[in-house]
Amino acid sequence: MKKTVGVSPKVNSDLTAKARIRNAAFALYANYGEDATSMRAIAEAAGVTVGLVVHHFRTKDGLREAIEQHIVDLFFGAIEQVPLEGTTAEIAAARDEAVADMLSDNPAVVGYLRRALLDPMGHRGRILEMLTDLAAKQVATLRNVGVASKAHRDSSQVIGVMIRQLGQLFLQPMVDSMWNQLAGPNAAEDDKPLLVVKVQES
Amino acid sequence: MKKTVGVSPKVNSDLTAKARIRNAAFALYANYGEDATSMRAIAEAAGVTVGLVVHHFRTKDGLREAIEQHIVDLFFGAIEQVPLEGTTAEIAAARDEAVADMLSDNPAVVGYLRRALLDPMGHRGRILEMLTDLAAKQVATLRNVGVASKAHRDSSQVIGVMIRQLGQLFLQPMVDSMWNQLAGPNAAEDDKPLLVVKVQES
DNA sequence: TATTCTGCTATACGATCGTATAGTATTGAT
DNA sequence: ATCAATACTATACGATCGTATAGCAGAATA
Known part of the structure; x- marks a missing residue:
């Protein structure tokens, strides 16, 4: 195969x-x-x-497994293709951008993950665990290559990467719906407020 | 079972x-x-x-309508009970707190809304529209009573209120899952990173 | 050419779904 | 006490679901 x-x-x-x-x-x-x-x-x-x-x-379970493996492959492929050169920060930024490009090329990824990750009881797959592992390995690789930022603990950094990249995409439909209802469908699009999602050290 | x-x-x-x-x-x-x-x-x-x-x-549709009306009543009841006294900012803050209390008293509201609002295609109810209307009226009331802040347009303010109150609750399960996987189930809870969700004027 | 394997269709089965219907028990008004 | 409305149970029906099975066409293998 x-x-x-x-x-x-x-x-x-x-x-x-x-x-x-x-x-x-x-x-x-x-x-x-x-x-x-x-x-x-x-x-x-x-x-x-x-x-x-x-x-x-x-079975339908097998179909979901194939889909989720496909999603992991998409993330991995996006990360894999950025070369390990430059400062740690540059590599991290390049990876963030590669993933962002992949997500905008594959909107189904965002839609699928939005349902899977925000439905902790209902979802029967393991996609969140797989992607968290992938992100953890991504951080570990950066640590091996150069000097990863010590300002944040690894776990916080992994969560920060994923939340920054996905959180805004998940909540955006809610903002869009409200904006359409409140401002009308033909309001100036660039008046629409911007969503900001981030994590803070506690 | x-x-x-x-x-x-x-x-x-x-x-x-x-x-x-x-x-x-x-x-x-x-x-x-x-x-x-x-x-x-x-x-x-x-x-x-x-x-x-x-x-x-x-029918099942009728059941959902009853549930969604109940949710609107909970929001309205929370807002209604804060007196219209003090500065506009004080009233707005008191309302935010009353809604936050109601949400922590009724976790099912958060769970239901998370599913409804993040599933724009699948959801068949009108709960988002109803709550957006309610929030818009809340802002309008403040404008009538005193002087509402002119720094933001009304629509942005409504969206800001709802996103601030709900966005963090929606994304929190994702942070919790990742934190458990990365830091282990018995890690210090107060090391867990804090989620921040807000909207910005564009 | 004969045989086996793979991609694919057609059909059927049992479970579960939302809902309709008919009937019984309980309440409330006169 | 009567009677009608309301609260509630029991059962059944048709639709749709995931999945199992049997069979066919064409390529591969020998």
């Missing part, structure tokens, strides 16, 4: 049916949630039948 | 069956989401049969 780690921006028609199914499910999960998405809806969106979904992914 | 979520039976015992059903559904929705909560689970949690749930609320 070949594994595509790098992101190939190919259109759906060039993909295998298995990848098309995963992508269809990914998009539906991000928009409507796993519970509200039936296997039949996934099959229809991918242009196949229900049986083929089961054939490739066994 | 029977797990009671949220409401203590002591409180429940002297309520009408209709209120018990609403409270049971409210707690279950907050913890597991509406889609993952069946009418039969609600009935069992309330100690009645499915038929009675339908008798009192007609």
Whole structure:
């Protein structure tokens, strides 16, 4: 089985049916949630039948595992491609930017994670743990290469990285909804208030 | 395995069956989401049969409407009880505190709103619109009584109020999960980083 | 060419869902 | 005491869910 780690921006028609199914499910999960998405809806969106979904992914749990592994691969691929040169701060900034680019290229990632991470009881996957591990390894790598900032403890730094990158994206839909309701749909977009999310040492 | 979520039976015992059903559904929705909560689970949690749930609320939509009206009533009741005396800033601060107290007394409100507000596509209710209206009226009242701050436009101020009060509560579970994973379950609790959520004029 | 394997469709099964309906018990007004 | 409305239970129906199974077409292997 070949594994595509790098992101190939190919259109759906060039993909295998298995990848098309995963992508269809990914998009539906991000928009409507796993519970509200039936296997039949996934099959229809991918242009196949229900049986083929089961054939490739066994169960709905297996489908979610494939999606979450795909998300981890996207994060890893984004981080991996920035070279380890420059100061620690420069590397960290370059990684932040690479992840931000990946997120804006893959809005389904944000939608999926928003549901998964903010629904601690309902979500049955392990995506938060996997991404936290990845971020922890990212911080550890920086520490090995140069001198990581000692101003923050490692844990705080990992949490800070993830919250800064995801928190604003998670809350933005709420701001957008309220802005539309209060200011009307055709108000000047650049009057919209800016969301700021950060963590502080206690 | 029977797990009671949220409401203590002591409180429940002297309520009408209709209120018990609403409270049971409210707690279950907050913890597991509406889609993952069946009418039969609600009935069992309330100690009645499915038929009675339908008798009192007609449909599942009707049940959600009752819950969301209850939430609006809780917000209104919290705001209503602070007297209109002192400076505008003092009134606003007292209202913020009253709402914060209400939220800590009713954790199901936070859980329910977190699901509803962060799921703009999936949610079928109107709770965000209702609460935004309420907050807008709150700002308007302050403007009538005294002199509301002109430093921010009304819309920004409304959004600021709601984001400050809810944003931190929404993201906190994510911080908690990561903190537990990284620092271990028995780490010093006061080392945990603090979440800061705010909005800025653009 | 014969056989096996893989990608894929079609259909069906049991569980669970929201809801409708019919009937019983309890209350409240006259 | 009567009677109607309300509170509540029991059961059933149709739809939809995840998944199991059987079979077919075409490529691969020998």
